[in-house]
Amino acid sequence: MSDAKIITYEGLKANNTKESLYVLISQKVYNVSQFIDEHPGGDEVILAETGKDATEAFEDVGHSDEARSILKTLYIGEFEKDGVLKTKSGYDSSSSSSHAVNTAVQQGSNMMYFVPLAMLGAYFAWRYYSSGSV
Numbered sequence: 001m002s003d004a005k006i007i008t009y010e011g012l013k014a015n016n017t018k019e020s021l022y023v024l025i026s027q028k029v030y031n032v033s034q035f036i037d038e039h040p041g042g043d044e045v046i047l048a049e050t051g052k053d054a055t056e057a058f059e060d061v062g063h064s065d066e067a068r069s070i071l072k073t074l075y076i077g078e079f080e081k082d083g084v085l086k087t088k089s090g091y092d093s094s095s096s097s098s099h100a101v102n103t104a105v106q107q108g109s110n111m112m113y114f115v116p117l118a119m120l121g122a123y124f125a126w127r128y129y130s131s132g133s134v
């Protein structure tokens, strides 16, 4: 892909009109202007990601292979290698917020152990009491 068009951070930000709406997914840039009206998930969710790195938003939804093949038809070019989005401090704040998400997920998985254990405990307590009374 040596002849791929390179889109800079500024280019990504500048193409934010109805005619050319660029989103960044996995270091590739896509023009979604023709697609947003047809998006099954609605235009707002994509509009919220234009000019930004939409990789997480796109992957979190668990888009189908069909969605990925549509994506290919919208391809514009590659995002500049050390694009500001990856290195600028502005990006750090979003990565620290994703750290918060990771922590929440870890806490969530602790709960995943706790809840079945609590239910098991409740079950044995119930068995203990009900066997005593019968």
Ligand code: HEM
Pocket (backbone or CB within 6 Å): 023, 030, 032, 035, 039, 040, 041, 042, 045, 046, 049, 054, 057, 058, 061, 062, 063, 064, 065, 066, 067, 068, 070, 071
């Ligand atoms: C620009 C690239 C995108 C393409 C080509 C695309 C394509 C699609 C397609 C084809 C579907 C139907 C279900 C499927 O096949 O997976 C879908 C659903 C959906 N998309 Fe996207 N999408 C894009 C970006 C996004 C972004 C950035 C978000 C942000 C959160 C998003 C949120 C959703 C949601 C929530 C649904 C589920 C809608 C529902 O089932 O009610 N999509 N998308």
